[in-house]
Amino acid sequence: MYRSEQFVFDEGKPIPIIIRNYTKEDFDALIAIQAECFPPPFPSELWWNKEQLTNHVNLFQEGAICIEIAGQVVSSLTGVCTQFDPSHPNHTWAEATDDGYITNHDPNGNTLYIVDISVRPAYRSLGLGKIMMQAMYHVVIENGLERLLGGGRIPGYHKKADTLSAHEYIDAVVRGDLYDPVVSFLLRCGRKPIAIVENYLDDEESLNYGVLMEWKNPFK
Incomplete structure (x- = not known):
């Protein structure tokens, strides 16, 4: 079981946090977090259900982590091990x-x-997403994996789609000419875009695009 205690700062005030694996006792809180993070038009059927969460903790608990502040679960990250071929x-x-x-x-x-x-949303200024991502980098290294990978939403793209292709939009975000709340965050976490995928996810804001973003294991 993973457990780490540290501090984050809120307007200069240190706030103690606990990073740990989530368990079945956290399921209601995790579903509530999904509802807050992905409001309509994001499809509610894509929020976690308890069968999915049960699989997360039973099949790969190393990849199921959350952050707790003052006894409340305020964030989560879930991963799965897979075989990935960068050429496809x-x-x-x-x-x-x-x-x-x-x-x-x-x-x-x-x-x-x-x-x-x-x-x-109320805790997004504390850098919790980056802390969880760094915890997953440790899992990559400890398990001797080649990379961490995931498909990011590009929720700002629908505002620029009339003038930019998805590739042009991502290039502009990487250059710093545009800001995207998801892609820019993943860049700050150390991940790099390697491919843009059509029909990645049913997501109106991203026009169903996803951008695959990778962190390579520096020891492989």
Whole structure:
């Protein structure tokens, strides 16, 4: 079981946090976090259900972590091990994660694939997403995997789609000419875009695009 205690700062005030694996006792809180993080038009049927969460803790608990502040779970990150071939990157979120049920978890896979990351909006200024991502980098290294990978939403793209292709939009975000709340965050976490995938996820804001973003294990 993973457990780490540290501090984050809120307007200069240190706030103690606990990073740990989530368990079945956290399921109601995790579903509530999903509802806060992905309001309509994001489809509510894509929020976690308890069968999915049960699989997360039973099949690959190393990849199921959360952050607790003052006894409240305020964020979560879920991963699954998979076999990834960079020369054939196209896939959907549903294919990579078995629709979030992760029954395709491969203990012999070469890649830790991020299924989901969620932080309650009221806590997003504390850097919790980056802390959870760094915890997953440790899992990559400890398990001798080649990379951490995941498909990021590009929720700002619908505002620019009339003038930019998805590739042009991502290039502009990487250059710093545009800001995207998901892609820019993943860049700050150390991940790099390696491919843009059409019909990655049913997501109106991203026009169903996803951008695959990778962190390579520096010891492989």
